[in-house]
Amino acid sequence: MTRIPLRLTLAALLVAAPALAQEPDSTVSDSVPLYRLEGITVTVTRSQERLDRLPYAASVIDRIQELQATLSLDESLLQVPGVMIDNRHNFALGNRISIRGYGARSQFGVRGLRIIQDGIPLTLPDGQAQLNNIDLAAAGRIEVIRGPASSLYGNASGGVIKIRTASPPPVLFQPEIRLLGGGYGEDRYYQKYDLTGGGRSGGLEYVTHLSHFQTDGFRLHSAAEQTLFNTRVGYQLNERSELEVVINYTNTPFAQNPSSLSDSLARAVPDTARDIVLGPGECPPNPGFGGCQNLGETSKQGQAGITYRRRLGHAHTLSLMGYGLMRELENPIPFTLIQLDRRAGGARVEYRYLPLDGVLAALTAGVDLDHQADDRQEFARDDQGVGAIQLDQDERVTGLGLFAHGRWRLGPRLEVTTSARYDRVRFRADDDLVTATDPDDSGTRIFEQVSPMIGLSYAHSTAVNAYVNVGRSFQTPTTTELTDTLGGFNQRLESEKATNYEVGLKGSVGERLSYTLAVFVADIEDQLILFQPEGIDRDFFENAGSSDHRGVEMGLSALLAPGLTLSGAYTYSNFEFDRFQNQDGDFSGNEVPGIAPHRFHGRLRYEHGSGLTGSLELTASDGFFVDNANQQRNEGYAVIDLRLGYRVRLSGMEAAPFLGLNNAFDGRYNSSVVINAFGARYFEPAPGRNLYLGVGLKTR
Template sequence: MPQRFPRFSPPGFLLSGALVGGVVLSAVAPAPVNAVGGPTGSMGAPPAITVPSATISADTIPADTLPVDTIQRDTLDPIPVRGVIVNILRSPIRVDRAPFAISVIQEEVLGRGRSASSVEEALHGLPGVQVQNRFNDALGEQVSIRGFGARSGFGVRGIQVVVDGIPATLPDGQSTLEHLDLGSLGRVEALRGPGAALYGNAAGGVLTFETRAPSESRVRQELRVVEGDHGMHRLQSTTSGTLGAQQYLVSLSRYEWDGFRTYRGDGNRSVYGNTRREQVNATFSSSLLGGEIRLVANHLELGSENPGALTRFEMEVGDRRASSGNVAQGTRKDVVQSQAGLTWRGPLAGRELELATHAVRRELVNPIPWAVVDLDRKVGGIRGILRTEQAGPVGDLWWAAGFEASSQLDERRQFANEAGERGSLRLDQRERVFGGAVFIQALLPINRVLDVMTGLRYDRIRFSAADRLPRTFGAPEEAGGRTLDSASPSFGLHASITRALGAYMNLSTAFETPTTSELANHPDGLGGFNPELEPQVGITGELGARGLLGEVAAWELAFFHTVLYNELVPFEVAQVPGRRFFRNSGRSEREGIEATLQFSPDPMVAARMTLSTNRAHFRSYSVDGVSYSGNRVPGIAPHRIEGILRLGPGSWFAEFRGEAMASILTRDDNDPQAATPPRRLLDVRAGVNEANLLGLRLSPFLGITNVLDVAYTSSVSVNAVDGRYFEPGPGRAMYFGASLAVQY
């Protein structure tokens, strides 16, 4: 087969598994790879494209991932350097040719010394990605990219999330990450900017998560145990292997956490905010009809208490208490969710065809301060993509065209909350969402320096609701529906200026509908959907560059400017505290800089620094005659700095992580008394890399979070009433664990 992507122009590299630009450095002999450099049998890349491996003597850069026998030598052989292939742009492309800001985190970082208790751990070191860890699994972690998603009061909004090829983002734009199996996570890819031309609704940014590749041995059995403060206990069993053309992985896990938010009951101090999670995650792949088929299945059972947000006075007391109202109302969440996805990818008439389908069933009981929500959800979808590539005089031209169709059916009921139990029925409606889309994208080499990537997608989404509450005069009312659509183009230009320098620019669009829960919340209390709430649309321009500094460092710099119309803004009313409603602002703008520097002067030392800024302002926005034009958009940190220092590996490793985040405003009027104090956090983890013990592979580790034991706000609730804007983070906490593996 001919070699594709023949030019090698590496403007970035991997240190400790986090990618800047597009080159992976490894002193470990490479594992068998498929046509694009992914693991054999992986569905992460199609077989139609191959990537050459190159060994660069003059540009050799030490890696920090070395086997024990390698680091004992005085000198190192030249390190194989391989262009990193990502699939987050819907077609495989080397990162150093992508005209968009893309980051990758690999398995060796995701699993090394982590407690696997939060999504935040998996996203450390990503510029432009802000995670507000509520330490409250009843609400989930708030993840935003360049401010998209910062409005979320629970779950994830504004960004697209894909887990093992199955959309975690529903047709209406809301996402959940509870089912993500952090203990078997193998790869994270992030598109740090709008991706509506590729993913459609709610794609202000994109995150894709992949389960790690199965072991190449016939059977590998791994047992992992983590114990920690606040009653943390995590037990995981992972079995994987390769049997000829078949690969499999089965992960079983149980996670328990008592929480740290306290309240006084029966004269004693008690804790409110516990979590119990049981999960099964499985993948299976095999060759079929000249291609590869992959099955993914996941089951989750989750129960978690919601300790709620606090006022500034309650935060200053410093006891990290739970909200007394939440405790009295028994706020919590109980979820049972099952999902499965099937993907086939293979050749078709000289091209490559990808076909995928998925189904999700979710049952939720969710007492919140003002109601008990009972939701039964069914989701299904299909996707088809046809790709082709042909050689040109200055490079390879490829294009891809595809379609998506998805449906969402919600049976939603709301009852009065009587101390955590169901009272009178207040809402009973059936909500349907149907989404359909067609898209096309292409990569066109202009010459040996310039590449153009362009795309266009059209989405049409139909919302409908049937109000089934009995009315005074006869049958239930049909609440009607709404149809929202958008055409989303994108254009990107990349220049490979030298072997060590690449630059890019792009224009991309964002389109975001209100979710069903946002549409269903009427300030006037009526059923059906809010007819006044409009979708949020915007356009982003970006300039960026990636490069190498000698043989020991790499850097990346990106500047973005976003203009949004009808930005969705949350608010609450005094009559129903805790219930979030939404309205549209007129126009708002965001601009910022993302800078990353990675430095590895020695195979045993690697450092990474990231700077993320975001100046987000309302330009045209008023409510009831009060103008907020010129004010900062609440919920978004204007700047954030993160630094990670890794020592090792070899027989051991250690990692130090520091973070400094600016004050976050919580109100549209920018009241400084409702802003969070700036925060500075330090975490430490260390451990041993698979010590051989009588044929068993033992990896003990420990970690300390919030080493300096500072009091800080971990998450905010924008425009809340009664001043309840703040959720506290825990103090200093320790965890320790070990994994024990055997394979044959």
């Protein structure tokens, strides 16, 4: 890998050191930031609503870059109860993200959740999303809904994650640079460079972000390189109309895939990889079965969207949105080379009514139309090279959604929220490889669903806001999951459906204490379960008969003293198969694999008027099963991370050096797993103790 020497990066990080005697940033937080509810509005509900009056479990995250490396979404989302994000430390596959168990089956990308960035959907009509075009260094705000989102967004059972690029400063142009370097020891380093520029002038506002990331990875064959560009431009056409354009491009020339390990290897040599994943320069003299096949991926992805909003009177707004996406992927997996050429796009028409008084408090209605076209080819492959074509298939997915969302005032403290959505998702596969021995596997699958929801919220006081909701949700299999072991689409695989019940409390006591509490039950039918057939190191899917999800989510944030805050997020998950029997046995009554019964993330943060900021973070997870039979477990763990930073003002600029120590006590644990993996290779280890240094510089 061509890499800028780390010592040059570290030298750049020390540029700000002589400035430590300059004027400090004396701003100190005097309120609780994380779970503060009063006065906060969100738009993730497709309307503008107060966070404390929502009949859902919802969270808002800001201060995203503070002291963080901004390499992975877990740096922010671990703060949200109910959200499980497992860092695979594998940039070819990305993190494993789930909300209330939805999405846990994913072995790459994201399933079962709706991901939105700057108003443009990152989730495709088949329900899958890729996150490599999200950079936390550019994000200003993240909104999360936990629980059924199908009545709002369709093919999403678990919830919504909405990311908004940071707003530009109120000047014509302000540049900002952020440099980061770190390592895992033994000549394994990573570095990231972020350049941001933005400003405002008249009705124009814009922000542009460019980043470059390189890593050797902490495991053998886990190096990666990525360049990302993102820009958002908004323009106020007149007093009633505004236009916003978003452009995003990501280039990943390589992301090696170290794959998963057996329990014995993960314990003894967590930084190793199996022979079959290794490349030519890493291959041992006598490799195991299959030789060395250099697994990983190369990809390019571009996306652009445009949104037009017009206010029609004092209470009416019409929004029109259109977007397009292209993705090129080359992905060698064991004995197969996958080549994918994707084109996708869509449009949304949305009407919003926000009256100032009356029984009706808000109304949103609209139409979503999305289309996805994948040209997929698969070739036989081994350690000697690429062989004959095995699959040549055109896959088309078209999604149509009609939705309405309303909020009604039943009194000064009582509100009811109703939502309903109709979805029709059509999958079509056209087999372009038809021979005498390989018949035509073309086919069509159509999934239709109506998703209603009703919620009730009661505001007793700012300290006590209670709510309850009931709703239906669904998620279709993705094109990857529908692909049958024999080609074409699996005609037996059905969409997963659920009935969801939730009650909760949330509130703030002055500016010193905020809390959230949610209790939920989900009855799931035809749950999508991953399996790997005997002798095939590849993922396929089947439906479980039914399963029951029961859980409790708690979030707390307290101002202990001026500048000193304590926050915590706890999640209890009791997920079991109610009825599930297949050719491997009867798993009824077993725990759903891949979900820890208990999870906790806590943070103690201190900010001093001198500009000094520090935090101590604890992440703890209970052990959990990794297979349907409940015979293999991933052990629980507890990890402590330390952060320290200093913000100073120089003549005409501001500097913010920072450092982080991850896994401070050098614990050995697995941060992610592969559910039901063939050959008992379930485990994806986490690195031991590792350090990073960084500095942010911007004009003022």
